[in-house]
Amino acid sequence: MSVARALRLVTGGPERRAIEAGEVDAVIDPANGRVLLLPEAKRALSSTGGETANRLLAALPRQDYQRLLAELELVALAYGEVLYEPGERIRHVYFPNDAIVSLLTVVQDKALEVGLVGREGMAGIALALGAERAQERAMVQGTGSALRMKAASLHEALEHCVPLRRELHRYAYTKLVEARQTAACTRFHGVEERLARWLLMTHDRARADRLHLTHEFLAYMLGVRRAGVTQAASALQRRRLIDYQRGDIRVLDRKGLEAAACVCYRIVKALAG
């Protein structure tokens, strides 16, 4: 599958169209998942003392978080949106609330997902390690909101805020382990096991049991043919672990899915929580 085709597909989602049609100022409230206008959402964020669903930010001492808040901007991320391309300078980092971002290593016209970022993390970790350009494509895989911060602000914050530094470095380590496990997983495990793992990882970061994902998109993430995903997905459906139709996948049986996934799911989960 060509990248162009994959991009065209994923950028055609209804949310994207809605936002491009003029509701650009709408974001999703991290607290309850409801759509808000941006000014409303910002008020909500600062009035509550700045509660956020992002766990990296939530783990900071309140005082540190309050100081960061001035630099954080609430944004809506739409399915298919590309935050970084390989080689591009990173302008912002993103702390997802309920958005989900996939990190893809692109080789020739193929890609493989090598990292997943949800409310537990941050997209743009390269900045915290002293790099300034992205090496991977970062693509929004689940529509939702995120708090973003300019690169310069992050650098500033990293200098002064020790807890943030500690959190981000620890998080970078989990991304390293995730990438290494993914390498081995991709080598040794079959499409069906890998698909189950992937669905679980996404499910962990999603608000609901219903995921908006086509077989073609999944094939792009897993680095396999679309037909291969159809085979694996219909096997999981026959086992009543999932249910799907036209780009909507529902997780029916989490325990069963965990049993169907390879050990890699558990290993990464144990470290990264």
Place this chain on the structure above:
Amino acid sequence: MSVARALRLVTGGPERRAIEAGEVDAVIDPANGRVLLLPEAKRALSSTGGETANRLLAALPRQDYQRLLAELELVALAYGEVLYEPGERIRHVYFPNDAIVSLLTVVQDKALEVGLVGREGMAGIALALGAERAQERAMVQGTGSALRMKAASLHEALEHCVPLRRELHRYAYTKLVEARQTAACTRFHGVEERLARWLLMTHDRARADRLHLTHEFLAYMLGVRRAGVTQAASALQRRRLIDYQRGDIRVLDRKGLEAAACVCYRIVKALAG
């Protein structure tokens, strides 16, 4: 191939036997590759103002390096030695001079190399990111010397020495990119291309064109069967890019090998140097 077999094989090397037979105090002088007794080598290291072949250390301001030197211990690493196992607490970090260390993600009874550490880096990077246990097996792949430091000393140094912190975080990022590229490479590229890449990466970190590596060891690194490596290696030999016999591989044509390797070699090299 079982891990036990692979370990038995690699730990049978002549260097290992020599060291276990009583020449334990011998290390290889980072400056010229000659064998020295430990006390000699230590004197050499401190008398020259502490020149070292390790590039991470060499990149530090002289004053910082001099301070670190007190905590650094020169050790010999022998082919097949295992520095860390998954789940183990990291006691020391290692800055190789001419030793080479492979990082392997172990899954069931298979393994895949997901990182390579030579004079450009450090084994035990997890410590610099706030973790205390290894997630991968670290196995010495090329006999040589390294400077090692206790975990506690590294933490101490990281607090006070900003250049060291910066270097190590930047290095951690290159390891992240390396792991992610390896994931994609392993997925999309054939054994022959991957073998060529692997030989180049090792060659970059070795002192000589002659590498001590059996097909079985390579198979373990690449996560494929030994027979698969034999096929790929003999293809490269037919093309006069390498030459080998009984565990000794010689690089004959570096340019040719680069052409035979996949783009992944160039990509990682461009970032990590």
Place this chain on the structure above:
DNA sequence: TGTCGTACGTCCAGTATCGAACATAAGCAC
């Protein structure tokens, strides 16, 4: 000098995935 362990060469049938099609069906625009 002969023996034995190790390294490499090669073959087999079996499996997973590939690339490329073509077919069916669901939803959206008009």
Place this chain on the structure above:
DNA sequence: GTGCTTATGTTCGATACTGGACGTACGACA
């Protein structure tokens, strides 16, 4: 509703690798 686009189902032969096996030959050591 009609027609178009998109999503999924399914097939084909081709390829790359698997697990397992057996043979050959080098070289260290008794």
